[in-house]
Amino acid sequence: MTDLTTSTPGDEDRAGRPTGREDREPGRAGHEDRDSHADRDSHADRERSLGNREWSLDELAEAYAYPTGLPAEGPGSAWLRANMVSTLDGAAQHDGRSQPISCAADMRIFGTLRALADVVIAGAETVRQEGYRPARAREAFAARRAAAGQGPAPAVAVVSGSLDLDFSLPLFTEPLVPTLVVTGSGAPADRIAAARKAGAEVVIAGEGARVDPARAVRELADRGLRRQLTEGGPRLLGQFVAAGVLDELCLTLSPMLTAGDAQRIAGGPGVTVPERFTLASLLEEDGFLFGRYRR
Numbered sequence: 001m002t003d004l005t006t007s008t009p010g011d012e013d014r015a016g017r018p019t020g021r022e023d024r025e026p027g028r029a030g031h032e033d034r035d036s037h038a039d040r041d042s043h044a045d046r047e048r049s050l051g052n053r054e055w056s057l058d059e060l061a062e063a064y065a066y067p068t069g070l071p072a073e074g075p076g077s078a079w080l081r082a083n084m085v086s087t088l089d090g091a092a093q094h095d096g097r098s099q100p101i102s103c104a105a106d107m108r109i110f111g112t113l114r115a116l117a118d119v120v121i122a123g124a125e126t127v128r129q130e131g132y133r134p135a136r137a138r139e140a141f142a143a144r145r146a147a148a149g150q151g152p153a154p155a156v157a158v159v160s161g162s163l164d165l166d167f168s169l170p171l172f173t174e175p176l177v178p179t180l181v182v183t184g185s186g187a188p189a190d191r192i193a194a195a196r197k198a199g200a201e202v203v204i205a206g207e208g209a210r211v212d213p214a215r216a217v218r219e220l221a222d223r224g225l226r227r228q229l230t231e232g233g234p235r236l237l238g239q240f241v242a243a244g245v246l247d248e249l250c251l252t253l254s255p256m257l258t259a260g261d262a263q264r265i266a267g268g269p270g271v272t273v274p275e276r277f278t279l280a281s282l283l284e285e286d287g288f289l290f291g292r293y294r295r
Contacts, residue, residue, distance in 0.1 A: 004282040004289075057140040060112050063281075064250075064292075066227045078221035080121075080228045080245055082237055083113050084265040085252040091262035092234050096129050101254045105285045113250065115141035117154045117229035119180070119220055123236035124160035127171070132156065134175035151177050154229070157220060158182065159236055161209040163191035167198035175199075182216050184209045213243040238268035241275075248294045249277060255287035 071077045086092055087101050094100040114120055115138050122132060137152035145152065156171060157180040165172075165181065172179050172195070181195045184206035195202050203223075205216040213236075220228060230237060240246045251265070277293035284290070 004284055057112070058144070061116060061141065061144055064109070064112055064116060066116060070226060073221075078217050078226045078228055079247050080217055080230065080240065081113070081117075081248040081250060082230045082232070082240070082246055083110065083250045084232055084237065085254055086265050087254045087256045087258050089257050089259065090264050091258040091260065092232070092265040093129075093262050094258050094260075098130070101256050101258070102252070103254070103286065103288050106252045106254075106288060106290070109250065109290065111138065113229055114154055115145070116227060118150060118227040119155045119157050119225035119229070121157045121159060121182075121216075121220070121228060121230040121236070123233045124158055124162075124165055126231065126233035126236070127158050127165070129233075132158075132171050133169075134171055134179065137176055150227075153177060155180055155225060157203070157216075157225075159211050159216065161187065161206075161211055163187050163195060165191075165195070167194050167200065172198040172200050180220070182211055182219070184211055186210075211239075213239040214245050217245050232265070234263040234265055234267040238266040241266050242269055242271055244275070246295070248280075248292065251291045251293065253289040253291065 066079050066081070070079060084092060085098050085102055085106060087094075091101065092098065114135055120135060122130075126132070135153040135156055142152065153176045155177045156175065158165065158171075159182045161184050163181060163183055167173075178199055178201045180201045180203050182203045182205050183192070185204050186208035192202050203216070203219050205219045206212040217228065217240075220226075230240060237246070275295075277295055280292040280294045282289060282291050
C-alpha cells in the first residue's frame with residue numbers, strides 16, 4: 001500500500017467493514033500523523049525505515065490511534081469515528097451489503113479500528129443485513145487494550161427506536177461484554193424487557209421512539225465508552241453528520257461502478273451548510289483509496 005500524503009512512499013495496512021471480517025491479519029501499512037509537525041517528521045522517518053516490509057499489528061494500531069488528551073467528561077470527551085466504503089459512483093453497498101465492494105486491504109483495517117474502539121455503533125438495519133456477531137477479543141491487541149483501561153473486546157451498541165431485533169442471536173446472548181441497545185424513552189415496553197432478558201443493556205437516548213444522535217454519543221461516553229466507532233449504516237451516519245457529532249471519517253473509495261439505486265454512505269436530511277473535513281491521510285492499494293478525514 002502506498003501513502004499518498006507524504007513525499008516518501010510508505011506502506012500501510014487497512015481492514016474492512018462489519019462482523020467476522022476482522023479475522024484477517026494486516027499486511028503492509030503506511031501512515032501520516034495527526035497532531036504536530038514533529039509527529040509528522042517522526043512518522044515519515046518510520047515510513048522510510050519500514051520500506052515495503054509487512055507492518056506489525058502494533059505499528060498499525062499506532063497509525064490509527066485515537067487522539068489523546070480528550071476531556072474526562074463533558075463536551076469533547078468522546079471521539080466518534082466512522083468507517084465506510086463507497087464505489088466511484090457513490091454506492092455504499094451492493095445487494096444490501098458492503099462486502100461486494102470491499103477488498104482484502106479494506107477488510108484488514110476493520111479489525112484494527114474495532115480493536116482500538118471502546119464501542120462499535122451500528123443501526124438495526126445494518127446489524128440485520130450484515131449479520132452482526134459479538135466483537136471478539138484479539139490477542140494481538142490485548143496488552144494495548146489493557147494498558148488503555150479497556151476490556152478484552154469493544155461493546156456493540158445497536159441503535160433502534162422500535163427495538164425490532166432478534167434478541168436470541170449471539171450478538172445479544174453470547175458477547176464478551178454486554179451488547180447495548182440505544183433507543184428512545186417511548187420504545188415498546190415489551191421490547192425493552194426482551195432486550196434486558198437477553199442480557200443487553202438498554203440505553204435511553206431520546207424522547208418518544210426517536211434516538212437523538214448527540215445524546216447517544218453522550219450517553220455512551222458517560223458509561224466510559226469514549227472511543228467510539230460507527231459502521232453505519234447510511235441512515236445512522238447521516239444522523240450523526242446532521243447532528244454535528246462526527247469527528248472522523250475513514251472512507252474507502254472502491255474502484256468499482258454499480259449504477260442502480262444503492263444508498264450513499266450517509267443519508268437522511270441534508271445539513272444547512274456543508275461541513276469541511278481535513279484530510280489526515282490517504283493510502284492506495286490495487287486502485288482502492290483509503291482516506292482518513294478529521295473535523
